[in-house]
Amino acid sequence: MKLGFIGLGNMGAPMARNLLKAGHELVVFDIVQVNVDALIKHGEGRATAAVTPAAILSSGVDGVVTMLPAAQHVKSVYLGSDGLLSANVKGVVLIDSSTIDPMSAREVAKAARDKGALMLDAPVSGGTGGAEAGTLTFMVGGEESLFNQMKSLLQAMGKNIVFCGGAGNGQVAKVANNMLLGISMIGTAEAMALGVSLGMDPKVLAGIINTSSGRCWSSDTYNPYPGVLENVPAARGYTGGFGSDLMLKDLGLATEAAKLSKQPVPLGSLAQQIYQTFILQGYGGLDFSAIIKLFTKN
Amino acid sequence: MKLGFIGLGNMGAPMARNLLKAGHELVVFDIVQVNVDALIKHGEGRATAAVTPAAILSSGVDGVVTMLPAAQHVKSVYLGSDGLLSANVKGVVLIDSSTIDPMSAREVAKAARDKGALMLDAPVSGGTGGAEAGTLTFMVGGEESLFNQMKSLLQAMGKNIVFCGGAGNGQVAKVANNMLLGISMIGTAEAMALGVSLGMDPKVLAGIINTSSGRCWSSDTYNPYPGVLENVPAARGYTGGFGSDLMLKDLGLATEAAKLSKQPVPLGSLAQQIYQTFILQGYGGLDFSAIIKLFTKN
Numbered sequence: 001m002k003l004g005f006i007g008l009g010n011m012g013a014p015m016a017r018n019l020l021k022a023g024h025e026l027v028v029f030d031i032v033q034v035n036v037d038a039l040i041k042h043g044e045g046r047a048t049a050a051v052t053p054a055a056i057l058s059s060g061v062d063g064v065v066t067m068l069p070a071a072q073h074v075k076s077v078y079l080g081s082d083g084l085l086s087a088n089v090k091g092v093v094l095i096d097s098s099t100i101d102p103m104s105a106r107e108v109a110k111a112a113r114d115k116g117a118l119m120l121d122a123p124v125s126g127g128t129g130g131a132e133a134g135t136l137t138f139m140v141g142g143e144e145s146l147f148n149q150m151k152s153l154l155q156a157m158g159k160n161i162v163f164c165g166g167a168g169n170g171q172v173a174k175v176a177n178n179m180l181l182g183i184s185m186i187g188t189a190e191a192m193a194l195g196v197s198l199g200m201d202p203k204v205l206a207g208i209i210n211t212s213s214g215r216c217w218s219s220d221t222y223n224p225y226p227g228v229l230e231n232v233p234a235a236r237g238y239t240g241g242f243g244s245d246l247m248l249k250d251l252g253l254a255t256e257a258a259k260l261s262k263q264p265v266p267l268g269s270l271a272q273q274i275y276q277t278f279i280l281q282g283y284g285g286l287d288f289s290a291i292i293k294l295f296t297k298n
Numbered sequence: 299m300k301l302g303f304i305g306l307g308n309m310g311a312p313m314a315r316n317l318l319k320a321g322h323e324l325v326v327f328d329i330v331q332v333n334v335d336a337l338i339k340h341g342e343g344r345a346t347a348a349v350t351p352a353a354i355l356s357s358g359v360d361g362v363v364t365m366l367p368a369a370q371h372v373k374s375v376y377l378g379s380d381g382l383l384s385a386n387v388k389g390v391v392l393i394d395s396s397t398i399d400p401m402s403a404r405e406v407a408k409a410a411r412d413k414g415a416l417m418l419d420a421p422v423s424g425g426t427g428g429a430e431a432g433t434l435t436f437m438v439g440g441e442e443s444l445f446n447q448m449k450s451l452l453q454a455m456g457k458n459i460v461f462c463g464g465a466g467n468g469q470v471a472k473v474a475n476n477m478l479l480g481i482s483m484i485g486t487a488e489a490m491a492l493g494v495s496l497g498m499d500p501k502v503l504a505g506i507i508n509t510s511s512g513r514c515w516s517s518d519t520y521n522p523y524p525g526v527l528e529n530v531p532a533a534r535g536y537t538g539g540f541g542s543d544l545m546l547k548d549l550g551l552a553t554e555a556a557k558l559s560k561q562p563v564p565l566g567s568l569a570q571q572i573y574q575t576f577i578l579q580g581y582g583g584l585d586f587s588a589i590i591k592l593f594t595k596n
Binding site for chain 2: 102125137139160162163164165166168169172173175176177178179180181183184186187188190191192193194195197198199200201204205208209211212213214215216217218219221222254257258261263264265266267268270271274294295
């Protein structure tokens with residue numbers, strides 16, 4: 001297929017490279033010229049650049065994938081004066097893999113539908129490592145028939161491609177999961193730090209929790225206490241992994257969505273404030289499991 | 299063995315019956331006479347009654363198991379004027395299966411040790427169902443050699459017998475696990491209610507969480523949203539299971555232990571307050587997964 005790709009940052013660039021690897025031709029756009037140059041060089045003749053998002057459509061692409069930092073960028077790329085929807089998008093498939101709030105995703109999806117485009121929201125989990133390896137999880141909202149047609153395209157960039165329901169539901173699944181993840185990580189950190197301060201060995205405590213009702217991914221797969229697991233950020237000074245600043249972004253999306261839909265999320269809100277506190281202390285670049293630093297002596 | 303057993307309530311009575319079933323002789327004490335009568339009748343000649351905790355020791359028992367509601371009862375039964383430690387306990391094994399704060403457990407263990415007794419704290423999880431079926435989990439603190447000697451005795455009442463380290467560590471493991479459980483359950487309830495309010499199908503959302511990083515026991519084994527899982531309290535109006543009032547008790551123990559050891563547990567504290575709010579509304583008798591009622595329209 002001939003595809004557009006907009007947003008060649010830490011996530012978008014490896015995703016675009018995996019599309020090239022799968023044999024697709026790309027027409028790309030990014031506001032950072034060096035990102036564009038690098039991708040075109042990597043494409044060895046199968047990637048070209050467009051001067052605006054709208055200009056991608058003039059190249060006769062079958063679809064466009066976007067991977068952008070936040071809702072403001074998505075709105076600008078889709079709804080702006082040189083945006084995708086300012087061009088003729090009738091019958092074109094638009095896939096937004098940015099993580100944004102569900103309301104904005106639905107607003108963009110409606111505008112796309114009104115212009116005759118076919119749209120999916122498809123945020124990912126798996127981080128830059130998953131983007132490089134092509135093992136991302138895609139949580140996809142939109143028409144189910146379109147999802148089924150596009151599944152193999154997404155498999156060039158990911159391993160688990162999950163249908164979540166109508167437009168915006170990919171974003172809903174991601175914010176709900178990641179809010180629970182943030183809560184579970186802080187809860188695991190509090191429980192591990194409390195148990196150790198009261199005299200327990202951290203490995204013994206983790207072993208008990210992991211075979212009991214406190215069991216969770218944050219404890220059995222990604223334990224924040226140093227020395228409990230190997231090959232996790234806690235074993236390497238909390239480098240790599242999923243940054244605390246990205247967790248804060250997702251908790252912000254969750255609490256904002258909850259506010260708009262008048263849903264109480266007391267633990268989610270406190271989790272958002274706790275990560276905000278942590279990041280104010282200068283730890284935004286550390287993996288999100290480093291939150292246990294707030295509950296242990298350094 | 300000839301054993302003492304003190305505390306024949308909803309948990310203690312079935313545990314004592316399982317000891318009889320395993321062939322042990324019992325000398326029992328409870329402040330409620332009908333509980334004593336029922337157990338003696340059940341014992342068919344192998345169970346007798348003592349008039350005080352101390353009187354159990356005069357019967358020449360090898361050990362005593364206690365199963366009491368709270369620390370005040372444990373202190374009274376062990377340290378009171380007619381308590382176990384007022385008698386000759388030299389070489390006698392004392393096993394306290396009550397769930398109490400770790401500091402009280404250590405205070406009692408020290409007093410027992412000073413009198414020459416051998417003591418284990420061995421709180422359980424698994425509820426009345428596990429007590430009846432003999433499938434409880436025992437979290438055990440004390441001397442490891444004593445733990446190894448007593449393991450087969452505890453196996454008459456439970457399935458998983460876990461060594462947690464020195465005196466009081468059984469209680470530490472239980473409060474740490476159950477604090478994380480309370481946090482995870484509220485987090486799961488918030489995430490499920492938020493996702494559904496934003497348009498997701500609860501089964502689809504649970505399926506995504508359960509294969510993602512939000513995965514936890516409260517979501518994949520005990521999901522609070524009605525209709526997601528069969529054979530859980532959410533499928534039968536939140537009857538049976540683990541009462542919200544018992545979860546509040548455990549969160550109270552966790553936050554109190556945290557206060558005494560100056561450990562921050564912000565989510566644990568808020569979880570305690572949320573269950574307190576729920577119970578004030580009259581829901582203490584419902585399973586603790588019913589907390590989702592605070593986040594959904596009834």
